[in-house]
Amino acid sequence: PNLGPLQNNGGSTDTHALLSGSPAIDAGDPTAKAGVDGIPVYDQRGTPFVRIAGAAIDIGALETTPAAPQVVDVILGGSGWNADFVDAVDDGGVGAGNGLGYSLAGSHQLDSVPWFGANVLYVRFSKDVSASIADADVALTGTNGGSYTLGTLAYGVDGPNVLTIPVPGGIGADRLVLSIFDGVIEDGDGNALDGEWTSGQTTPSGEGTAGGRFDFFFNVLPGDVDGSLQVDAIDAQLAFIANGAAAAIANARNDVNASGLILADDAQLAFTNNGFGLPAPPTPPTAVVVTFPLLAGEDINVPGKPANPDVIDAAIEQLADEPLRRVKLNRLRGRFAILSKRPFGHIFVT
Known part of the structure; x- marks a missing residue:
């Protein structure tokens, strides 16, 4: 049961792979160590297929490699953002969504974020990576803001497999890149984050192989109601026209102070940033x-x-x-x- 067909699973000969749920996965000698006491370093297929890839050696000649963790979402939030506003922009409609903030991943990734008060990022992973998280593994870099000072990272407090990244100084008008360095974050089986990311993609990070640096670009321009990447009188006018409305999915960009209501102060804030634009994208930091x-x-x-x-x-x-x-x-x-x-x-x- 749970044994795949004889086929090319890598290596020089065809093999039977253990399928998900097989009782043979991780069921061998828990004390076995690759390269010790006759245990080979690689399985039947040879390099680079290691003999022990999970919690313990598998029963059989072919080792099952657990899927590497991936990034499935990046969310921008603000500690002062109104709960009703968050409910309007959290990618799920009223009573649904992530409950944290604005999801940046997707075709809109490089659109401007028009709200004031952004000061926290959330990264959601496909599986638990809590044991490997360290503050030095993550960086936030902006063209205007340089290397942002980050607060202490927290894992799991804002949802399963969610890394919370505080930005105590806040994020103003800037082009930014959130970086997770290659090979530093792993799941419980030792698989490194499959991190490669292309701006605008709608699927999880990576290309199917463990390892790979995660660089996620995004743009913040408070007051850019119309999404033109430039704050001007039109933005203030749009916010003023919507005066008195409650923030909803359709008009949330007008609520530039993220209060849950579109009022005169939103138009005033947009006017205050009149003339602001965005610089060139930043260069990701080097490890x-x-x-x-x-x-x-x-x-x-x-x-x-x-x-x-x-x-x-x-x-x-x-x-x-x-x-x-x-x-x-x-x-x-x-x-x-x-x-x-x-x-x-x-x-x-x-």
């Missing part, structure tokens, strides 16, 4: 890479972060005969630490 030699039995201290880094990745060079699979590392707060009782900030090569 800082620190390289260490791999020497058996050596305890390697990972130095503190360089000035104003985005993240530290440790690239391990194979300079000795010890196989890389013998190195057990855990990413922690932008540095690396051993999974055993080694001091924080150190790599111990066994």
